[in-house]
Amino acid sequence: xxxxxxxxxxxxMSLLVxxxxxxxxxxxxxxxxxxxxxxxxxxxxxxxxKLPSGFGALKVADNVGRARHITVASNGIAYVxxxxxxxxxxxxxxxxADGDGKAxxxxxxxxxxxxxxxxxxxxxxxxxxxxxxxxQLDANNDVINPDQPEIVITGLISRGxxxxxxxxxxxAGNIYVNIGAFSNxxxxxxxxxxxxxxxxxxxxxxxxxxxxxxxxxxxxxxxxGVKYATGLRNVVGLRWNSQxxxxxxxxxxxxxxxxxxxxxxxxxxxxxxxxxxxxxxxQGSNCGWPYTYYDHLQQKIMIAPEYxxxxxxxxxxxxxxxxxxxxxxxxxxVNSKGQNVNxxxxxLMADDGNKLKMDKWFQKPAAAYPGHMAPNDIxxxxxxxxxxxxxxxxxxxxxxxxxxxxxxxxxxxxxxxPFKNGxxxxxxxxxxxxxxxxxxxxxxxGAEHRPCGLAQGADGSLYVSDDSKxxxxxxxxxxx
Amino acid sequence: xxxxxPFTELFIQENKSIxxxxxxxxxxxxxxxxxLLFAQTQKPKQxxxxxxxxxxxxxxxxxxxxxxxxxQADGGGVPRLNxxxxxxxxxxxxxxxxxxxxxKGMTDRIPIDGEYYSNSxxxxxxxxxxxxxxxxxxxxxxxxxxxxxxxxNEVKLVRGGKKK
Numbered sequence: 001x002x003x004x005x006x007x008x009x010x011x012x013m014s015l016l017v018x019x020x021x022x023x024x025x026x027x028x029x030x031x032x033x034x035x036x037x038x039x040x041x042x043x044x045x046x047x048x049x050k051l052p053s054g055f056g057a058l059k060v061a062d063n064v065g066r067a068r069h070i071t072v073a074s075n076g077i078a079y080v081x082x083x084x085x086x087x088x089x090x091x092x093x094x095x096x097a098d099g100d101g102k103a104x105x106x107x108x109x110x111x112x113x114x115x116x117x118x119x120x121x122x123x124x125x126x127x128x129x130x131x132x133x134x135x136q137l138d139a140n141n142d143v144i145n146p147d148q149p150e151i152v153i154t155g156l157i158s159r160g161x162x163x164x165x166x167x168x169x170x171x172a173g174n175i176y177v178n179i180g181a182f183s184n185x186x187x188x189x190x191x192x193x194x195x196x197x198x199x200x201x202x203x204x205x206x207x208x209x210x211x212x213x214x215x216x217x218x219x220x221x222x223x224x225g226v227k228y229a230t231g232l233r234n235v236v237g238l239r240w241n242s243q244x245x246x247x248x249x250x251x252x253x254x255x256x257x258x259x260x261x262x263x264x265x266x267x268x269x270x271x272x273x274x275x276x277x278x279x280x281x282x283q284g285s286n287c288g289w290p291y292t293y294y295d296h297l298q299q300k301i302m303i304a305p306e307y308x309x310x311x312x313x314x315x316x317x318x319x320x321x322x323x324x325x326x327x328x329x330x331x332x333x334v335n336s337k338g339q340n341v342n343x344x345x346x347x348l349m350a351d352d353g354n355k356l357k358m359d360k361w362f363q364k365p366a367a368a369y370p371g372h373m374a375p376n377d378i379x380x381x382x383x384x385x386x387x388x389x390x391x392x393x394x395x396x397x398x399x400x401x402x403x404x405x406x407x408x409x410x411x412x413x414x415x416x417x418p419f420k421n422g423x424x425x426x427x428x429x430x431x432x433x434x435x436x437x438x439x440x441x442x443x444x445x446g447a448e449h450r451p452c453g454l455a456q457g458a459d460g461s462l463y464v465s466d467d468s469k470x471x472x473x474x475x476x477x478x479x480x
Numbered sequence: 481x482x483x484x485x486p487f488t489e490l491f492i493q494e495n496k497s498i499x500x501x502x503x504x505x506x507x508x509x510x511x512x513x514x515x516l517l518f519a520q521t522q523k524p525k526q527x528x529x530x531x532x533x534x535x536x537x538x539x540x541x542x543x544x545x546x547x548x549x550x551x552q553a554d555g556g557g558v559p560r561l562n563x564x565x566x567x568x569x570x571x572x573x574x575x576x577x578x579x580x581x582x583x584k585g586m587t588d589r590i591p592i593d594g595e596y597y598s599n600s601x602x603x604x605x606x607x608x609x610x611x612x613x614x615x616x617x618x619x620x621x622x623x624x625x626x627x628x629x630x631x632x633n634e635v636k637l638v639r640g641g642k643k644k
Contacts, residue, residue, distance in 0.1 A: 159589075160589050160599075161598050161600060163598060189603070191599075191602040192602040193602070256549070259549055402558040402561065402562070403549060405552075442553050442554070443552035443553050444552060444556070444557075445554065445556030445559065446554065468559070
């Protein structure tokens, strides 16, 4: 009997809490009396998340495949792209029949796995690692023909590393797709000690950037698209910002500065560097990979060790040095003073038609974050539910690092980056934490959940998808 | 529910004790085989035991330097990127295949125990025969694994007879 009492006590306490919660919840009573939708209320434990004061969170659903990205229609129907086929299907449709915030899987379809998914102009766009598909939606945001998607783009490079495809659409009928570089730093031997970088990096012809296509034209290939931005190693999160009318992307920085270049970097520097970067890209942007990387501690673009860098040589200093010795072209390894110049140093000009031009400097990031945290989605908040400071700012889902030993791993949270006049302004802050279920994550597999995708609900709440356990979170504001 | 994960040092400590337990079992097995093989004398038993123990201890150092950043402190790997060392049929399987992966690296896009891993592994042929034997012996007897040791001679044969 002694052993039963604590359990009994716990159950009765829980009941009491539940009853009190119900009694206090006018919406519940309202619903039973008037059959109107309930207001969405946070779980008692905020779904295990740590949030700023006034915010709460609930678990919308669990075990939704390997929920990579998520998109939510105006009437609350959510579509989730799974990184793996579950029962042969890769897209989950979630419906919340009674409006209490808890949703059920209403439908699964799409015989491809992948990451990107987004609703735009009456279509659901979804990505495999090689193709972009679309499904027409009816007036209720339901997929009309789940077994016969149209192919919008096909034949995209997918070679293992950084094969994820995600898309963003502008308001002028264009679709932007990231094509990740199938390499860490374009070395002759990928991820190998001391292996030099290829010059110029051949990957950039067909990957390592953002390509632009027409959103409503079918069966497009590389020949139909344009290289919009280049010098991007791997992008998973990209989003069209309707306020600035421009594309924002989050780059995953390169790995293994210490592991491959221990003569220039110690393990601590390599844990922190390079930065994970936010870029605002335009037609022709070049963000520098693999020739350079960004160092948020020095706030400088640095020359990568594969191309003659040593952890100290900044791109700016290097360019000044080269400019002093003009004219130089990549076809010659001798400068105007008759000095031999290390040919790898010309990598920086190789993409610019072999001509050195000051105005072709690699683009600086709009904002930078500690290394390896893996920003997997970005979302500009345009809702009215959250306090004013969040309006037009960016939420960023950091999937969490694996590459920060000997330090503990970092990330596994959703960050808020304040914006002012369309530019990042002020320090970023952790907005939602606790996904990992640990105070400290030493090994990646120790993290219980990993935030991967973001979506804004019609009511202004924020959805977060987790690709570890397939949990869908919804963050709501109820404070005054 | 917040579960505190131990800091690295604690973790290594804990890992060590697990490894020790595995080691004891493993050493016992070796000891028995040695007793059967060398029933006439006591010496080889002790030698074998010392060899395995020093191989595992040395292998752990090699792991920390050459393997840990990708395959992680707990040998769990990184989902979708780097395969785990624990509960891996490759790690516990045929030594020759395992030695080849270390020497030549791996870029094949093939599922390992039903999962795809997208990062490429660089060749680690700069490690000596003994270092490779030690690290594989360590990995095969850590993270819940239990498999026979791998010797420097086996590595040498796979490398092509040229000892490094």
